[in-house]
Amino acid sequence: MPGSEVTISAPISNGKVAIPKGLEGIVYAVVSTNSTAATDDTTKAGPTVFAFP
DSSP, X not given: OTTOOOOOOOOOBTTBOOOOTTOOXXXXXXXXXXXXXXXXXXEEEEEEEEEEO
């Protein structure tokens, strides 16, 4: 849905993460020690921006 905000968690395994299917538009990604909500204290890298068609 355009303009909606959704939080998706994907595990890191062997230093890699699988990008979830179905992402659209502008997506912000962070690496966090918390799988439900990234905060300043739990964010280890990012944010980085991806643009999906």
